Amino acid sequence: MPQKILITGGSGLVGTRLSEMLIDQGYEVAHLSRQPSKFSKYKTFRWDIKEGYIDENAITYADYIIHLAGAGVADEKWTEERKQEILKSRVDSANLLYSCLQKSDHHVKGFISASAIGIYGNSGDNVVSEESILADDFLAEVCKAWEASSWQINTLGLRTVILRLGIVLSDKGGALPQLARPVKMMAGAPLGTGNQYMSWIHIDDVCRLFIRAIEDTQFEGVYNAVAPHPVTNKEFTKELAEVMHKPLVLPKVPVFALNLVLGQKSGVVLDSQRVSANKVLQTGFTFEYNYLDEALESFYDKKY
Template structure:
């Protein structure tokens, strides 16, 4: 069954882990990269989104395309320039792939794209399913445009799957490293009210989910890619401190202080989404890490 998988955003957190897992399972993997000359253990094709260029060999290589590319949302302050970059890196890259798939001979059987649960906006403690109404803040607008660009693939009769990812937990970077830093320095505290929900997923589970979407053709359309048991920010912080064997000493970090530090980007940590995993579970997919404690232990028991 294994075939050739082309990954965009392959050098990112999920892309690197997913590439390893795919290779372990007998797939061939290639990356689409702006800098194909960078030393990489994967076959690499060049693309240049700003100049609308893609190496056509990349498209004719692939049996499946996994589209993870997009500027990091939490890396720097949201200036107008940065916000444009966050949006265009997702939408323009998808449009470029679409155009190329339209015009090049290929044997691509499916297109699997990232999106994010940010599409639901700040939804309080309401449980959000794939059919729930969307938010209207900046991240929700980005996700809507991103998904709309991915949906075009269906016009090409490609099986299209969109995963709305929760907070991806990994000990190699991403959100967990940022949340763990103050805890490690004995300065951990819930953020804002601490009541906002965090819908999370272990990086190995999200990789298994991408592979499942390649192999199982019943996958089509939009799925929430989150573990079945979201927690509040206060619970998350407490469980993280416990997994790291650190005390939680500070009271809550007030929302106004976070706003001062992060500006509009504070919506990433202050907005909450309590997202349902039911649709994925109904496909028969089983999560290796259903509960936050298990996920955190997988990262921190090695450190002890």
């Protein structure tokens, strides 16, 4: 019997690719969605986080739950209302799953949740690991609350894994197309000082890591989901320009200009995060894309 995987946030960037890869590997996949569409490729159960509603058949269907739901951090301006939504969409959804798992007669064997390396805040050149001190800015507080709400599920005796995602590289969405756009228009430049570290991971490696966390029971607790070789923003921009065969013409984009455009969100691109992949490597997991040039070539080399 194929294992059945229930995914929240299944139509997002990671959820879409993960669903495809799970199917390719012989799993069955279902999504939880606010508005199940008749045209979805996947079996879809309805839930409504604001209403505190979840179709109980979803929980009894699943062998494993992968929790990716959460309002996009970089999608909109950070008004107070939006910040509340970023927080509540993650925490309330995990709380809802927890209370349903508590009440229902299910056969779920494990719960795997996303989090983010934003939990470490701006750590400059210091290498941070899962044991490092956590920050207390807005994104870090969101991640802490998100992880706490997910970790409750461990108290129900379910193996719980939390993957702190770095910058997920994909040409289908997320940060990469936004970083590539100015380069494509011959206006590429490092952001801010350009010395801030970017801890990135190829989308296929993220998905392979989620699948590994299902299959390998030694996975429990928190892991950084980042490739082993973080780069500075300057190096990232340079490699991207090289792969796209474009020149880098501009000097650095100054910090004040980014603050003007992005407001509070500027931390997302200006904070330095040099995150260690050692804990994941020690499980025996191997990355398909260890170095940035390999990852970028997988998206852009064919096109240019």
